[in-house]
Amino acid sequence: MNTANDARSQNPCLCFDLGGVLIRNAVFTGLPALLPAGQDLSVLRQRWLHSTVIRRFESGLCSADEFAQAFVQEWDLSISASEFLQEFYRWPEGFYEGVNETLQALRPHYQLACLSDSNSLHWQKFADLLSVFDPALSSHQLGIMKPDVAIFEAAAVRLQREPQQIWFFDDMEENVITARSAGWQAWQVQGWDGTRAQLAALGVLL
Template identity: 40%
Template sequence: MESEVRTLLFDLGGVIVELEGQPIKNNWIGSNDSPKASWEKWLTSDAPRAFETGKISADEFANRMISDLKMSISAADFKEYFTNWPIGPYPGAIEFLKSLKSRFTVALFSNSNELHWERKMNEMALDGVFHQSFASHLMGLAKPDPEAFRYVIEALESEPAEILFLDDNRLNVEAARIQGLQAEEVHGLSEAKRCLYRRRLYLNP
């Protein structure tokens, strides 16, 4: 029998915040790849990981991505596109999160970076919406690493089994379960709401 959920831990991009397609465009790399294949190419570079853990600057990240993937775009244009990749919270997302705060600890755990974090917290008005926030570039740790989950669990001062983690990446969900969290893969706000509704944690799917 699963433990009672006391903490709701949300990923941001693809769950609470809508993203504009993929982080790279096929015409930059001269391919007609599917979104999945484009994402796999993105992961062949170690630059995103270094950027998301705060080890390199935005300029170095852009230059390394262009070099690693041989992209036909300037560093300035790539950085501008990447900065604006997150569109904004899904409609109703902020109200949804606030409606949960009286019954649960509501926290976020995001693989983020210096370009996106400022926009999400200020421009998208997410600062103060969560009881606690965990951003990879500020922690120096990123999903799906076990150390990242252990850091978050300790900071939340919660039993792992009492945390429900929602993420759009299967690897992150599986990693969370290994650390003892309850975890579900969801894509977008509607799926997140339906997940909580099925678990009788939210009344309006």
């Protein structure tokens, strides 16, 4: 009898967003540097989150080059599409310190998964890090973005779990609300410190 697999099936699936939860993302420091000074960060954040260009790219509906050209035009940047793409590629900086070690320690006891609004460029960049997840799910592969409830329904099928067996951690309130409406157990967290604290509060062995 494989006791590790037995424990993983009995314990909840731990499913994480990536940017702002497990991965340090410099988008809201890098983006303002490309724009005229003095723009309100909260306005930029909302504009980014609701950008049609970004949503097309992170739903897998256009190539990286098409995305860059459209983004430069939409945001009226003074750099070329190729220069922007180089900046965009650098913004996610990798796991916060301690994340990989903790995930590796949890892996024998829990099914670990991620569900992220992401794109082909960043997914390829972090391919080695994402190997810790079973499975790693991205909006650009599923063709749906959070907070659409359909992405949580599709993810539950891929995870081969009942919705109530999935514990989800995301930094965006609307994603947490939608996950709960799909039957998932979900918590809003900020960064690795917040995620780690929430896991500990839930009794997850760290």
